[in-house]
Amino acid sequence: MNKPVQARTLKTRAKLIDAAKALVAASDYESLRVEDVVQRAGVAKGTFFAHFQDKDALMDELIGERIATILNDIAAGPQPTSPVEIVQALRPLISFAIAERYVFDLVLRYSGAAGISDIGPIARTFEQQYELSLQWVTHPDLKVRDDVPPELLAEGIGAFLIQAISLAFCALHSSVSVEERLVPYLDAWLR
Amino acid sequence: MNKPVQARTLKTRAKLIDAAKALVAASDYESLRVEDVVQRAGVAKGTFFAHFQDKDALMDELIGERIATILNDIAAGPQPTSPVEIVQALRPLISFAIAERYVFDLVLRYSGAAGISDIGPIARTFEQQYELSLQWVTHPDLKVRDDVPPELLAEGIGAFLIQAISLAFCALHSSVSVEERLVPYLDAWLR
DNA sequence: CTCATAAAATGACCGCGGTCAATAATTAAT
DNA sequence: ATTAATTATTGACCGCGGTCATTTTATGAG
Numbered sequence A, B: 001m002n003k004p005v006q007a008r009t010l011k012t013r014a015k016l017i018d019a020a021k022a023l024v025a026a027s028d029y030e031s032l033r034v035e036d037v038v039q040r041a042g043v044a045k046g047t048f049f050a051h052f053q054d055k056d057a058l059m060d061e062l063i064g065e066r067i068a069t070i071l072n073d074i075a076a077g078p079q080p081t082s083p084v085e086i087v088q089a090l091r092p093l094i095s096f097a098i099a100e101r102y103v104f105d106l107v108l109r110y111s112g113a114a115g116i117s118d119i120g121p122i123a124r125t126f127e128q129q130y131e132l133s134l135q136w137v138t139h140p141d142l143k144v145r146d147d148v149p150p151e152l153l154a155e156g157i158g159a160f161l162i163q164a165i166s167l168a169f170c171a172l173h174s175s176v177s178v179e180e181r182l183v184p185y186l187d188a189w190l191r
Numbered sequence C: 001c002t003c004a005t006a007a008a009a010t011g012a013c014c015g016c017g018g019t020c021a022a023t024a025a026t027t028a029a030t
Numbered sequence D: 001a002t003t004a005a006t007t008a009t010t011g012a013c014c015g016c017g018g019t020c021a022t023t024t025t026a027t028g029a030g
Helices: A008-025 A034-041 A045-051 A054-078 A083-097 A099-111 A121-138 A150-170 A178-190 B009-027 B034-041 B047-049 B054-074 B082-098 B103-112 B123-140 B149-172 B178-189
Strands: none
Touching: A008 A034, A008 A045, A008 A054, A008 B047, A045 A083, A045 A099, A054 A083, A054 A121, A083 A099, A083 A150, A083 A178, A099 A121, A099 A150, A099 B009, A099 B103, A099 B149, A121 A150, A150 A178, A150 B054, A150 B149, A150 B178, A178 B149, B009 B034, B009 B047, B034 B047, B054 B103, B054 B123, B054 B178, B082 B103, B082 B178, B103 B123, B103 B149, B123 B149, B149 B178
16 A cells, blocks of 8 residues: 655755755755755655655745754743743844745745645744744743633734744844844734 | 837837736636736737836836725724724735635735835835834823833734735635634734 | 937847656566 | 666756846937
């Protein structure tokens, strides 16, 4: 029943991902070119698309993995006890998201899957972020309002995180940082 | 001092926009092709890019205009007196935003300008939506919490609107509509 | 009207994501 | 080992957004 995966397939896929990671490390996500990836991996262009639906699917892998790692690190840290500490805890995630406008756009685009079947790495990190927020919100050390279910509070944290980052891109000239913007939101939302 | 704009320029630009509108009306935004636009407008391809920075800039015009119209209609309507009525009032906007995933993605991408100078039509509609929300929130007929500045409440409405629409795309299989999802957010946020 | 200058329009061309029929490598059966 | 069936790889090709040197058209001065 299970499809027999050839060892060659895994090897080629790994070569492609390694090549892509190296190229991203050398410049950035936005300037990644499929042709460069396949050249570095030593395979033909068509091979790339036999392994990934399209270029964005590779990006989904790369960026999703990065975000998952960041979220795991955050989850391993201490329980925040206030909105300010929440924002501090989220800082690594924010830094990554605002480092490249391209990344943020892609994350937003991939946050929602077209169907239940094609939930990709990035979409999973949204779930992960929600679970983390839910954990924080239900922890006794973080005093939050109790007139609203914790699930809703957790979703709200995600909404304000997106909002704060969007506004940061909207006004790069502004001196208000994402963190400064996010704190009042959470303060008002969670109190 | 003022650049002398030739009548020909305005005419060509109008031809391009008219052609684009007709094509969008005939199918949808996503399938719009620059080549089709210029062919219908009866001009060369290069001419298009003399009038618009890129294809997205044209989309910015088209979609921004639509949204501005929708928001004006909403603003001309009655003052909502509850979160449910807010969501009802916003329904035309929501309908347009979820009609095409492509449109929503582009709206998000254009919501933030790269700098203060290049605020386009779509970015302006975000401002417009904010002003409308602020107006609602400060109206005496809508009872809202007073422990938070109205400006923050207005921004929050925008954040939850985006969140609700995103989740709608994320789970097209789900039976929960955008409206149903949005009401609890606003209920908790404004009370 | 004529000519000089600037503005607008042109279309061949390029970059890059993505496709697909043809080919090569792998596996399983005898 | 040979063959047949499956799976992976290849690279020429296409679609479409975007560029730019060249040509065409409008404008203003004398």
